[in-house]
Amino acid sequence: xxxxxxxFILIMMILALxxxxxxxxxxxxxxxxPKLDTGDTAWMIVATALVMLMTVPGLALFYxxxxxxxxxxxxxxxxxxxxxxxxxxWVFYGYSLTFSGDIAGIIxxxxxxFLEGVKVDSLQGTIPEALFxxxxxxxxxxxxxxxxxAYIERMKFSxxxxxxxxxxxxxxVPVAHWVWGGGFLAKMGALDFAGGTVVxxxxxxxxxxxxxxxxxxxxxxLVPNNLTLVAIGAALLWFGWFGFNAGSxxxxxxxxxxxxxxxxxxxxxxxxxxxxxEWAVTKKPTVxxxxxxxxxxxxxxxxxxxxxxxxxxxxxxxxAGFICYFSVxxxxxxxxxDDALDVFGIHGVAGIIxxxxxxxxxxxxxxxxxxGLLYGNPGQLWTQTVAVLVTIVYTAIMTAIIFLIIxxxxxxxxxxxxxxxxxxxxxxxxxxxxL
Numbered sequence: 001x002x003x004x005x006x007x008f009i010l011i012m013m014i015l016a017l018x019x020x021x022x023x024x025x026x027x028x029x030x031x032x033x034p035k036l037d038t039g040d041t042a043w044m045i046v047a048t049a050l051v052m053l054m055t056v057p058g059l060a061l062f063y064x065x066x067x068x069x070x071x072x073x074x075x076x077x078x079x080x081x082x083x084x085x086x087x088x089x090w091v092f093y094g095y096s097l098t099f100s101g102d103i104a105g106i107i108x109x110x111x112x113x114f115l116e117g118v119k120v121d122s123l124q125g126t127i128p129e130a131l132f133x134x135x136x137x138x139x140x141x142x143x144x145x146x147x148x149x150a151y152i153e154r155m156k157f158s159x160x161x162x163x164x165x166x167x168x169x170x171x172x173v174p175v176a177h178w179v180w181g182g183g184f185l186a187k188m189g190a191l192d193f194a195g196g197t198v199v200x201x202x203x204x205x206x207x208x209x210x211x212x213x214x215x216x217x218x219x220x221x222l223v224p225n226n227l228t229l230v231a232i233g234a235a236l237l238w239f240g241w242f243g244f245n246a247g248s249x250x251x252x253x254x255x256x257x258x259x260x261x262x263x264x265x266x267x268x269x270x271x272x273x274x275x276x277x278e279w280a281v282t283k284k285p286t287v288x289x290x291x292x293x294x295x296x297x298x299x300x301x302x303x304x305x306x307x308x309x310x311x312x313x314x315x316x317x318x319x320a321g322f323i324c325y326f327s328v329x330x331x332x333x334x335x336x337x338d339d340a341l342d343v344f345g346i347h348g349v350a351g352i353i354x355x356x357x358x359x360x361x362x363x364x365x366x367x368x369x370x371x372g373l374l375y376g377n378p379g380q381l382w383t384q385t386v387a388v389l390v391t392i393v394y395t396a397i398m399t400a401i402i403f404l405i406i407x408x409x410x411x412x413x414x415x416x417x418x419x420x421x422x423x424x425x426x427x428x429x430x431x432x433x434x435l
Contacts, residue, residue: 037126041251044127044135050243051138055083055145058240062233063149063293066341069225070422071153072432078160085164086141087417094140095133096174098181105184108177125250135247140176143199144168149341150207154217154419157427159412164404167206168175169393175202179387190387191362191370191380193259194248196303196355204348205395207339212410213403216338219421225432227287234291238267241298245305258366259305263298266317270297273321281329289325296324296346300354304361307370312361319357320350352388359384365399 023081040263060079067075086094096112101302103109112118115133118156123131144164151160176198178185185197192198205240224230245263249256274293279285301313308316359381362370376434418426 002138007157014224030339034123034131036121036123036128039249039252040126041128041131043049043256044131044247044250046134047243048131048138049248050070050240051135051142051247052083052240054237054240054244054350055079055138055142056234058236059142059145059426060233061133061229062237063152063341065226065229065231065233066149066222066224068219068397069153069433070222070424070431072225072424074157074423074427074429075152077157078152079145081157081161082145082148082164083141085161086168087137089168090137090140090364091133094168094173095136097240098177099133099136102177102182103179105182107174107183108181127250132250136176136180136251139195139199139244140168140172143172143195143203146203146347147206147210148198150211150339150343151214152340153423154413156411156414157423159406159410162406162409163388163402166405167399170402171206171398172198172202175391175394178390185387185390188386189380189383191307191358191384192303192355192387193306193358194245194302196299196351197387198360200299200302200347200351201355201388201391202395204344204346204351205392206399207343208337208348209335209396209399210403211344213239213337213400217340218416220338220340222340224288230291231287234294238298241267241302245302251308255367258309261265262305262308262310262313263301265310266301266313266320267294267297269314269317270294270300270321270324273318274325277322277325292324292342293321294326296320296350299347299350300357303351303355304358307358307362307372309361309363309366312357312363316354316357316361320353323353324350355388356381356384384405 008091060076063079064072066078068189093110095115096107096110099108100112101109111311113218115130118129118133120128121128122129140207144167147167148212149159174183177183179190179192179198180186190197241263242260246256246260249259271290271293275290275294278289297317297320300316304312304316323372324346327349329344332339332342332345358370358372362372362375362380364371364375373381414423414426
């Protein structure tokens, strides 16, 4: 009996030891708890402020300088009010629906409405979640504000304010969720580092559809009232774009640095490509042309900034500067739509170029999350194309529906008399110039 008991105890000890060894080998290692990184946090605070600067004052000055003298204040006011509207709606429900969970790949939950549960010590990676939320807020704001450049000098200010509410809610939030919030395009593997589809294609297509519905202005000539403001606004956009692209690494690291230098390189090359193309065609390089080329380069490199190497950024910038020159000077007159400040011709076209070429030039040595056609993955090019087409179709349909909704409640377009007088006076009872 004692021998049997001894054998039983020995067997139990062996089994216990074996179980410990088995569980020790198969048990998944504990995931490290995210920790606040003060360096990442400091950089993201700066990046967020830079992206805010892109809308107010960068875009406001850029668009304001391009508008006619009688419409300067109205044009600036459209950017201002959009930033204010989106700032409220984003914390109300935009952030939650975009980044909190996923319902069938389409939209998030409302559990973080009014940033419920986003506490002082809540983290998103290595930065405070509240900071991540406001960083994303600035993206939503400039996307909506970009569209205004197509509609200026003819749209009622009240209609624009309502458009900003509806378009952010029904277009920007779903598309941002699909790509960045864990939605179906993210699950497909679509690459968009900082907003090729979410920001620029989205805004560009909305601009095109809107101007087709609004119709042409009485005077469709682009007569900038102040090219100095245009140059200052463009320079502020370039400066702020470093927060836009390098900030999308959401860390202070080598990827942010790569996105930074890619952004600068592509922008410089695109500006030169536009300038030399214009010089060859018209025999004169213009400040407006250089500034437009800069914007085209900034847009095109945005989806690729954290995925491509320097060679890729050079090629993307050159193609964007060259093609966008002709999309503005040849395609728009040929097709006859009145996109006042070439939102589709620059943001839409360059956004499509950048998003698709990301599928060609994405270099896994830069970012292991992206591997393009030139690195043995032709499927990425197809995925990028699908993401572009989905965005185009959805945005076009929803923008048209939004205009139909607005028309139920109010007139969308100012009267002919108000347009001739100028929207500064008719919409705001103000003037930018006293002369």
